[in-house]
Amino acid sequence: MNYSNSYDFEEIREETMERILGLLNDKKYFKARDEILKLNAPDIADVLDEIEQEEGEKAVILFRLLPKDISVDVFSELSSDDQIKIVNIITDKELEYIIKEMDFDDKIDILEELPANVVDKILEKTPKNERKMINTFLNYPDTSAGSLMTPDYISLQKEWTVARAMQHVKDVGMDAETIYTCYVKDAGRKLIGIVSLSTLVVSDDNEMIKDLMRTEYVYESVYDDQEVVAADFVKYGFLALPIVDNEHRLVGIVTVDDILDVIEEETTEDFERMNGVLDFDTVERGYLDIPVIKHVINRLPWLVILMVSYVVTGSVIAKYEVLISDQSSLVVYMPMLMGTAGNTGSQAATLVIRGIATGEISTKDVVRVLSKEFRVGFIIGAVLSMLNFFRIWVLEGEPFTIAVTVCASMFAIVMFAKVLGAMIPLLAKLCKIDPALIANPAISSISDTVTCMTYFTMAAIFLGV
Amino acid sequence: MNYSNSYDFEEIREETMERILGLLNDKKYFKARDEILKLNAPDIADVLDEIEQEEGEKAVILFRLLPKDISVDVFSELSSDDQIKIVNIITDKELEYIIKEMDFDDKIDILEELPANVVDKILEKTPKNERKMINTFLNYPDTSAGSLMTPDYISLQKEWTVARAMQHVKDVGMDAETIYTCYVKDAGRKLIGIVSLSTLVVSDDNEMIKDLMRTEYVYESVYDDQEVVAADFVKYGFLALPIVDNEHRLVGIVTVDDILDVIEEETTEDFERMNGVLDFDTVERGYLDIPVIKHVINRLPWLVILMVSYVVTGSVIAKYEVLISDQSSLVVYMPMLMGTAGNTGSQAATLVIRGIATGEISTKDVVRVLSKEFRVGFIIGAVLSMLNFFRIWVLEGEPFTIAVTVCASMFAIVMFAKVLGAMIPLLAKLCKIDPALIANPAISSISDTVTCMTYFTMAAIFLGV
Numbered sequence: 001m002n003y004s005n006s007y008d009f010e011e012i013r014e015e016t017m018e019r020i021l022g023l024l025n026d027k028k029y030f031k032a033r034d035e036i037l038k039l040n041a042p043d044i045a046d047v048l049d050e051i052e053q054e055e056g057e058k059a060v061i062l063f064r065l066l067p068k069d070i071s072v073d074v075f076s077e078l079s080s081d082d083q084i085k086i087v088n089i090i091t092d093k094e095l096e097y098i099i100k101e102m103d104f105d106d107k108i109d110i111l112e113e114l115p116a117n118v119v120d121k122i123l124e125k126t127p128k129n130e131r132k133m134i135n136t137f138l139n140y141p142d143t144s145a146g147s148l149m150t151p152d153y154i155s156l157q158k159e160w161t162v163a164r165a166m167q168h169v170k171d172v173g174m175d176a177e178t179i180y181t182c183y184v185k186d187a188g189r190k191l192i193g194i195v196s197l198s199t200l201v202v203s204d205d206n207e208m209i210k211d212l213m214r215t216e217y218v219y220e221s222v223y224d225d226q227e228v229v230a231a232d233f234v235k236y237g238f239l240a241l242p243i244v245d246n247e248h249r250l251v252g253i254v255t256v257d258d259i260l261d262v263i264e265e266e267t268t269e270d271f272e273r274m275n276g277v278l279d280f281d282t283v284e285r286g287y288l289d290i291p292v293i294k295h296v297i298n299r300l301p302w303l304v305i306l307m308v309s310y311v312v313t314g315s316v317i318a319k320y321e322v323l324i325s326d327q328s329s330l331v332v333y334m335p336m337l338m339g340t341a342g343n344t345g346s347q348a349a350t351l352v353i354r355g356i357a358t359g360e361i362s363t364k365d366v367v368r369v370l371s372k373e374f375r376v377g378f379i380i381g382a383v384l385s386m387l388n389f390f391r392i393w394v395l396e397g398e399p400f401t402i403a404v405t406v407c408a409s410m411f412a413i414v415m416f417a418k419v420l421g422a423m424i425p426l427l428a429k430l431c432k433i434d435p436a437l438i439a440n441p442a443i444s445s446i447s448d449t450v451t452c453m454t455y456f457t458m459a460a461i462f463l464g465v
Numbered sequence: 466m467n468y469s470n471s472y473d474f475e476e477i478r479e480e481t482m483e484r485i486l487g488l489l490n491d492k493k494y495f496k497a498r499d500e501i502l503k504l505n506a507p508d509i510a511d512v513l514d515e516i517e518q519e520e521g522e523k524a525v526i527l528f529r530l531l532p533k534d535i536s537v538d539v540f541s542e543l544s545s546d547d548q549i550k551i552v553n554i555i556t557d558k559e560l561e562y563i564i565k566e567m568d569f570d571d572k573i574d575i576l577e578e579l580p581a582n583v584v585d586k587i588l589e590k591t592p593k594n595e596r597k598m599i600n601t602f603l604n605y606p607d608t609s610a611g612s613l614m615t616p617d618y619i620s621l622q623k624e625w626t627v628a629r630a631m632q633h634v635k636d637v638g639m640d641a642e643t644i645y646t647c648y649v650k651d652a653g654r655k656l657i658g659i660v661s662l663s664t665l666v667v668s669d670d671n672e673m674i675k676d677l678m679r680t681e682y683v684y685e686s687v688y689d690d691q692e693v694v695a696a697d698f699v700k701y702g703f704l705a706l707p708i709v710d711n712e713h714r715l716v717g718i719v720t721v722d723d724i725l726d727v728i729e730e731e732t733t734e735d736f737e738r739m740n741g742v743l744d745f746d747t748v749e750r751g752y753l754d755i756p757v758i759k760h761v762i763n764r765l766p767w768l769v770i771l772m773v774s775y776v777v778t779g780s781v782i783a784k785y786e787v788l789i790s791d792q793s794s795l796v797v798y799m800p801m802l803m804g805t806a807g808n809t810g811s812q813a814a815t816l817v818i819r820g821i822a823t824g825e826i827s828t829k830d831v832v833r834v835l836s837k838e839f840r841v842g843f844i845i846g847a848v849l850s851m852l853n854f855f856r857i858w859v860l861e862g863e864p865f866t867i868a869v870t871v872c873a874s875m876f877a878i879v880m881f882a883k884v885l886g887a888m889i890p891l892l893a894k895l896c897k898i899d900p901a902l903i904a905n906p907a908i909s910s911i912s913d914t915v916t917c918m919t920y921f922t923m924a925a926i927f928l929g930v
Binding site: 038040042166169170173174179180197198201202216218233234235236237238239256257259260261263264267268270271272274275276277286287288292293295296299300302303304306307310311313314315317318321322324325326328329331332333334335336338339340342343344346347349350351352353354355358360361365368369372375376379380383384387388391444448452 | 503505507631634635638639644645662663666667681683698699700701702703704721722724725726728729732733735736737739740741742751752753757758760761764765767768769771772775776778779780782783786787789790791793794796797798799800801803804805807808809811812814815816817818819820823825826830833834837840841844845848849852853856909913917
């Protein structure tokens with residue numbers, strides 16, 4: 001057999017895509033299907049997404065030719081736009097099959113994304129008891145533990161032996177989301193312990209579940225935020241986490257594969273928020289799928305808010321118009337001072353925001369953080385001031401007073417911006433606002449205004465105006 | 466039993482910390498140990514880190530009182546500073562035990578972090594054959610798949626029955642990193658298939674491994690970057706991934722718990738790079754642990770590079786000094802124009818960088834991305850221009866020509882910055898530079914200069930200077 005060094009999906013996909021597009025052009029649908037079946041379900045979904053963009057309906061035809069069991073897995077992985085297209089075209093019988101066979105948590109994810117009329121169509125096809133459970137799950141807030149979990153876990157009884165438990169796992173395992181962690185409940189459906197499959201496998205057949213189960217375990221509530229759940233997985237390295245209701249009844253479990261998606265979503269959200277992009281749309285849709293007008297809606301608010309803050313900065317400048325018209329060379333250094341203040345503040349904010357996100361920094365570390373930024377700001381401010389003094393006075397031969405004005409301002413604003421940049425995320429955290437959302441606009445508006453005031457005040461002092 | 470709604474570690478830790486600090490002050494070490502043992506290993510490590518900060522050596526005493534098996538797990542979770550302190554204080558026999566019992570991949574992680582003299586001390590205590598393997602693993606590049614993997618996986622033979630395989634898992638399972646995915650190798654140690662424990666559990670005892678194993682599977686090479694490995698986990702939802710050498714021999718596996726740490730590290734790196742913080746230090750150390758001087762070293766380069774770019778901007782402004790001294794009110798709108806250009810460019814860059822990171826956008830999407838940003842820029846530019854026209858001409862009653870100058874500049878630079886912001890990450894990707902590293906400095910330096918040139922050119926046109 002010939003192996004490449006690593007499984008390079010990009011390459012395989014490119015080749016497969018070309019072959020498939022060729023076959024589709026020749027209307028050789030069955031051959032195209034055989035070609036696409038060489039890939040894993042997530043890759044098949046990727047290829048169908050691409051075919052949809054280039055060839056439209058041919059993707060749906062190809063999807064319908066997939067073997068039934070595979071079509072379910074592929075459907076779960078498609079973008080919601082493609083899912084809607086497929087739901088609108090396939091027969092009710094096909095839809096019924098897909099919905100029936102899908103993992104419960106995937107079903108919930110998809111139903112949350114689809115438009116209401118399609119959801120109704122799907123719920124009609126669902127058995128009554130399951131429909132009730134779906135509705136319960138759909139009611140959990142969008143980013144709660146409840147919206148992530150699946151009820152398809154394995155329950156064991158504490159009086160069972162290992163042999164009995166293993167037989168149970170064998171019997172019901174195929175339908176469970178994971179068999180690697182099993183849950184022990186009392187008569188009132190309260191969670192009393194967890195036991196991993198690896199414990200079962202390495203234990204003697206006659207041992208009792210109640211002697212093997214761990215009664216100290218980590219769990220979260222259905223209404224906890226998905227970020228809290230994700231943090232547990234990162235900290236403890238779990239494969240699954242039990243989710244309980246107010247009475248400590250086990251209502252579902254969250255598995256690590258779903259957490260990987262949550263972390264990706266949350267990271268995207270933080271990245272975007274830190275750089276002034278909001279997310280009125282669902283986080284799950286990609287950049288290319290979001291229409292232009294939604295991109296505009298996601299980006300305008302922050303720009304408009306900042307623009308208002310520039311009015312303040314502008315009015316500070318307006319006060320010094322006489323000074324500026326007299327000493328117009330002062331303007332040359334304004335972009336550098338304002339830019340450096342913003343950049344240096346955003347460096348500090350980034351580190352503190354990230355420290356808060358990973359749990360390293362909490363609001364009680366405020367003194368340690370400020371003392372660190374104060375010292376960092378002192379050194380950076382001093383270095384940048386000296387570099388500028390050398391440049392302005394020695395290299396460019398500008399007047400000594402101009403050089404001193406610029407350098408004294410630089411030192412002061414760097415110190416200020418470092419402390420400001422570290423403070424704002426901590427303040428936001430204290431006020432329970434997402435630090436990623438507030439930090440950069442707050443820093444840039446405050447630091448711009450303070451920079452202008454500092455600079456022109458220094459100019460007034462040193463130039464004796 | 467009384468349950469809170471969710472397992473709130475923060476609260477439990479605070480309470481435990483207080484009790485432990487009290488007990489330590491009374492020198493009741495054994496009681497303090499009993500208290501700390503109520504927590505999980507990662508939480509014990511957190512508490513010890515905190516005690517170390519407040520009480521110094523008492524943390525080491527407490528560590529040495531932990532039961533041996535737990536001390537191994539806790540040691541793996543400690544910060545490398547604390548690990549070094551402990552290694553320097555404990556007896557050789559204690560160190561020997563800890564190193565012997567630690568998971569292989571944790572051992573490698575720790576040895577990579579510790580100073581050379583401590584590593585030598587540890588390697589002396591290691592049996593010869595393992596020492597050889599440790600040295601091989603230590604030689605894989607820091608962020609490669611090889612540096613993440615563990616050789617402690619379960620190998621099965623293709624001629625075995627399920628019953629034989631399950632017995633094997635039972636026998637060796639305790640020492641394996643995971644028993645949930647098992648690997649089938651041929652006589653030449655080449656990987657020929659994988660089979661999950663869930664398949665084994667639900668299959669008949671007499672079935673043959675060769676009939677159950679999957680021969681189409683995803684794998685990576687030892688030298689592949691950890692980001693590639695992490696992307697596989699996110700895409701396919703694996704619990705473990707096989708890592709092979711050039712001859713397709715299985716050399717180790719990477720498990721999902723380690724991938725969660727990789728994703729956190731990589732996210733931190735991207736966050737920092739996008740906001741101008743480099744990482745000459747290892748990514749694993751936290752903000753609070755990094756000394757002031759290293760913080761300065763990580764932040765200065767970007768600020769100095771940008772400062773050089775401000776020299777260019779400054780020289781553009783210098784050319785228009787006469788115009789500025791004549792029309793000093795032009796300066797009032799400069800911060801707004803430069804700030805908006807930078808912000809709007811960084812919005813576009815953020816979305817494209819994140820799209821590249823999650824695999825949604827590739828360099829071949831350049832036309833789609835540009836066309837999207839062109840349209841988004843057009844609308845945003847138009848809206849912001851109109852808002853400003855209203856503000857400057859209607860509200861502030863400035864001359865019409867000033868309003869037109871500002872608004873025409875605003876429209877032009879927003880369009881420019883959007884396209885620039887989207888282009889630079891794609892260009893960086895094409896040149897195999899990390900887009901997160903280059904995007905913001907490149908955008909802010911180019912957009913500042915272009916903004917000044919545009920603004921003053923427009924001013925010259927509309928004010929007829």
